[in-house]
Every structure is written in C-alpha cells, then in structure tokens.
Amino acid sequence: MNDREEKRQKKLDAIHEEIIAYLDGELDEDVSQRVEQRLDKDPNYRRRLQQMERAWDCLDALPQAEVGESFTHSTVEMVTLTAEKELSLSATTHSRSLTTWFMGGALTLAGLAAGFIFTTLVTPDANQELLRDLPMIENIDMYLHADNVEFLQKLQEEKIFM
Amino acid sequence: MVISESTALKYERLDPDVRLMLKVRDDDAAAFEELMRRYQSRLITILQHIVGRRDQAEDLVQDVFLRVYRARKRYVPGAKFSTWLFTIANNVARNALRSSARRHEINLGPTAGNESSALTLEQLAMAASGQMPTRQFDRNEMADIVRLAVTSLNERQQMAVLLSKFEEMSYADISQVMDLSPQAIKSLLSRARGKLRKILEPYLSHQQVPEDNQP
DSSP states (O other): OOHHHHHHHHHHHHHHHHHHHHHTTOSOHHHHHHHHHHHHHOHHHHHHHHHHHHHHHHGGGSOOOOOOHHHHHHHHHHHHHHHHHHHHHHHHHHHHHHHHHHHHHHHHHHHHHHHHHHHHHHSOOHHHHHHHTHHHHHTHHHHHHSSOHHHHHHHHHTTSOO | OOOOHHHHHHHHHHOHHHHHHHHHHTTOHHHHHHHHHHHHHHHHHHHHHHHSOHHHHHHHHHHHHHHHHHHGGGOOOSSOHHHHHHHHHHHHHHHHHHHHHHTTOOOOOTTTTOTTOOOOHHHHHHHHTTOSOOOOOOHHHHHHHHHHHHHTSOHHHHHHHHHHHHSOOOHHHHHHHHTOOHHHHHHHHHHHHHHHHHHHHHHHHHOOOOGGGOO
8 A cells, every 4th residue: 555545544544433433422512513514515424424324223133132030040049159169168278277377386486496495505695604704703803913824723723712 | 450539439429330339349139139130131242242152141241240249349439330340241251252262162153053144254245245136134134144244343343332332332431341542442443333334335225124114
C-alpha cells in the first residue's frame, strides 16, 4: 500500500469510527451535531450509516440463553460444596501449620538453651575472674610494696606471707 | 488497584447489584442466589457465543460464580457490579480458550451439533462475493448467518461486540472489562462492525422481513 492509499484508508477508518461512535452515543455533543449536519448533506455518508445500523440490528436474531431453576440450584450446590471443601482443607492446613509452628518453637527453644550452655562454658565469665583474683585485689596495697613477683612467690613458698 | 472510600460509596449508592454483592461479602446466601438469577442467562448468552457450546458456557458460568464467591471477602466496589462480573467472565473465557488451544481442541463453532445450522462460512463467503443465489431467509437461517458472521470475528472483537450489543455497555465499561483503553475499544468495535456489515450486507440487500415479523 502506497502513502496515498494508506492516507485514504486512514481517513475512511476515521469516518467509520465516527459513524459507529455516533450510533453508540459515544460522541460529544458538538461532534454529534457535526455528524448530523453531514448526514443531512452527504447521501453516501448517510447510506454508510444506514448499512452499519442494519447490520447491527441483525444481531438481534442471535438467540439469548434461557436458564431454568435447576441450573441456579446446581450452581449454588456446586459453590457450597466447593466452599465447604476449601474450608475443611484450610482447617487441615491450619492445624498442620499449628503443629509446624509448635515444632518450630520447640526447636528454637532447644537451640537457645544449647547456645546458652555453650556460651556459659566457653566464654570467660568476668565475675568468675574477679572472684578468683579477689585475694590479690584485697592485698593490692601490700603487693605494690614488693619489687618483683619472684620475691613474693618466694615469700609464699616459705609461708612467710600469705 | 486501591479503591478510594468515596468511589466505593458512590457505587454502593448507585448500583443495587453492588449492594447485593456487599451482602454476599457478609455471607448472605440469598443475596448470592439473587445475583445469580439476575446474571446467569446474560453470562451464558455471551460465553456461549464466545466458546461456541452451551454446555461449556454453563460450566464457565459456574466457574465465574465460584470465583465471585471466593473473592467476596476482598470485594470493594470500584465499578458497576456488572463491569466487575464481566471482567471475571472475560478472564474465565480467555483462560478456557487458551487451554482449549493448548489441548489442540478443534473449535467446531456454534453450529456443532446444531442441525438447524445448515450454512457454512464458505457459503457466507460465497454470498458476500455475490455467487450465492439470492433468496429469502427464514428466521432460523438468518440467526445462523448472523452467528457465523460473529464467529468470523476474533476473540476480542467478539467480546466487545457482544458486550456492546447484549449488555449495552459503554466504551468505558467495555474497556474496563477487557483491560484496554476506550480508544482501543472504539477502534476494535469499528473494525468488528465493519466486518459484520461486509458479511451481512449481501443478505440484507435482498432480505425481506420474515412473515412472522410482519405486523
């Protein structure tokens, strides 16, 4: 399709869209008035609109479904059954998920306890260290008078200074 | 999509079916049944034309209502109820057509198993090209011709045409149902109706009003 044909086709498409939108009541008031003025003056435009309208009216020949009470009942039944099934499934899932949570909680607690014990055993306790060093802390003033540690150890070995 | 409280209140005030759906949200079974009664035939009509078979259309409508029931607790009115319902129906129909295509099922069209449908698409094409002898068609034949003409449209064109014709939906509502812009719907309907006119015009130019339609 060359440029000229393409432009012509686009113009036709636009006219077509306008006619359909007019028939569907989808145009603004001023555009609708413009369409009506053209319909008065342009027989081709009017013919095109009439063809579209006639073809559209043909769709009235399509059958429309009629549904009996039995369909309503079977649908309600189906929805109720499915809802009940889903409810019981969700209850099972809920109870399973409670068990999972319980197990998970117990495992977490056990892990925390093990961690506490491990930490207590492995990590040096500052209070224990202080307790161990308490005799020295209590006599720190006297220790400060000594020149060196070997001398103090000697005094201790000979039970002169405790 | 977040729906503002004012929008929800507007639709609740304007649309009685929205009020029914809000009762369904509160587990009112009678309201659910009432909505079904109001919409089941309309849904079957549209879906039967889309999928081509009455029994499949009924199954799909049941699926639509099941989805409505499942979604009830999350329901917040952000559109007319019919728009919301047909959006679900459109999704259900599209999924069904997609899985049919995946299973390589042959869509026999609405004439499958229907003995009154004596016309074929080839005959339609012949008539459109002026090769078929012109004669008067009775109502059933005309219905078959129109049905075949509709099946010649693509899936989206069919849905837009059927919503416009049977539900008298505006372009804005159809655009919401089909998740397209109103301008896209305008073009879609224009092309679809152009195609219908092209197929049906040869019949219409020679068609007289069937006797049982005359006053």
